[in-house]
Amino acid sequence: MKRARIVYKGAVHCVVEHEGKIKLPDGQIVSEHEVEWLPPVTPKTIFALGLNYADHATELDFKAPSEPLVFLKGMNTLLGHRGQTKRPSDATFMHYECELVVVIGKKARHVKKDEAYEYIEGYTIANDYAIRDYLENYYRPNLRVKNRDTCTPIGPWVVDAADIENPMNLTLRTYVNGQLTQEGSTKDMVFDIPFLIEYLSSFMTLNAGDIILTGTPKGAVDTKVGDEVITEIEGIGRLVNAIVSDVGGE
Numbered sequence: 001m002k003r004a005r006i007v008y009k010g011a012v013h014c015v016v017e018h019e020g021k022i023k024l025p026d027g028q029i030v031s032e033h034e035v036e037w038l039p040p041v042t043p044k045t046i047f048a049l050g051l052n053y054a055d056h057a058t059e060l061d062f063k064a065p066s067e068p069l070v071f072l073k074g075m076n077t078l079l080g081h082r083g084q085t086k087r088p089s090d091a092t093f094m095h096y097e098c099e100l101v102v103v104i105g106k107k108a109r110h111v112k113k114d115e116a117y118e119y120i121e122g123y124t125i126a127n128d129y130a131i132r133d134y135l136e137n138y139y140r141p142n143l144r145v146k147n148r149d150t151c152t153p154i155g156p157w158v159v160d161a162a163d164i165e166n167p168m169n170l171t172l173r174t175y176v177n178g179q180l181t182q183e184g185s186t187k188d189m190v191f192d193i194p195f196l197i198e199y200l201s202s203f204m205t206l207n208a209g210d211i212i213l214t215g216t217p218k219g220a221v222d223t224k225v226g227d228e229v230i231t232e233i234e235g236i237g238r239l240v241n242a243i244v245s246d247v248g249g250e
């Protein structure tokens with residue numbers, strides 16, 4: 001089952017996918033172009049991993065971390081499928097990052113690796129844009145890199161965990177204006193999903209609806225106003241995003 005949140009005729013609905021279209025709670029079927037897509041999740045906490053693919057660390061001239069490099073993101077960053085991301089006017093380098101997102105299904109504290117999958121509701125896709133102008137080293141606060149308004153498009157769907165046979169072997173791809181620019185596999189994560197859930201839940205509580213952005217492989221390159229960026233993950237779908245100027249914006 002694939003689930004999403006949309007606005008249709010001025011009202012918010014939780015919907016499911018039906019033969020490539022959208023099924024509303026009253027059974028009505030509508031096309032994806034008739035709706036406004038919202039982020040499919042409303043987390044209390046958004047966790048994200050930095051440098052969780054060794055080849056991405058290498059392209060930034062960093063070593064892969066020996067312990068998970070976790071940071072938090074604000075709700076201000078979230079945006080739905082087919083949304084418009086405002087390219088910050090102070091950015092020289094705004095890199096896309098295609099990432100598998102784990103959606104937590106129930107309260108998790110002191111979870112062991114071998115039980116971790118029981119705590120996952122499903123998976124979705126994020127594009128974790130990075131304003132690389134402000135990337136200095138591992139230890140700096142990364143607010144200006146990773147917490148810009150609208151810079152985390154996410155969705156379109158949350159796919160039930162039961163429908164993803166092996167989340168640790170999914171192909172990720174990014175297309176900019178139709179050109180394939182990034183390709184990798186979740187099998188190359190430095191810290192895999194069970195490890196991340198054990199690690200995070202060892203020192204804090206994860207709640208239902210919380211999300212973990214699991215990092216991006218190599219191939220993250222610059223984007224500009226006017227680009228269409230599609231991040232795609234095998235078995236989940238394609239997340240479409242447009243980059244617009246923030247000049248004169250709110």
Ligand SMILES: O=C(O)C/C(=C\C=C(/O)C(=O)O)C(=O)O
Pocket residue numbers: 048049050051052053056060071097128130132135142145146214215216
């Ligand atoms: O911008 C960077 O690549 C470094 C970084 C985070 C990295 C990721 O999100 C990633 O590797 O997926 C940072 O915190 O600045």
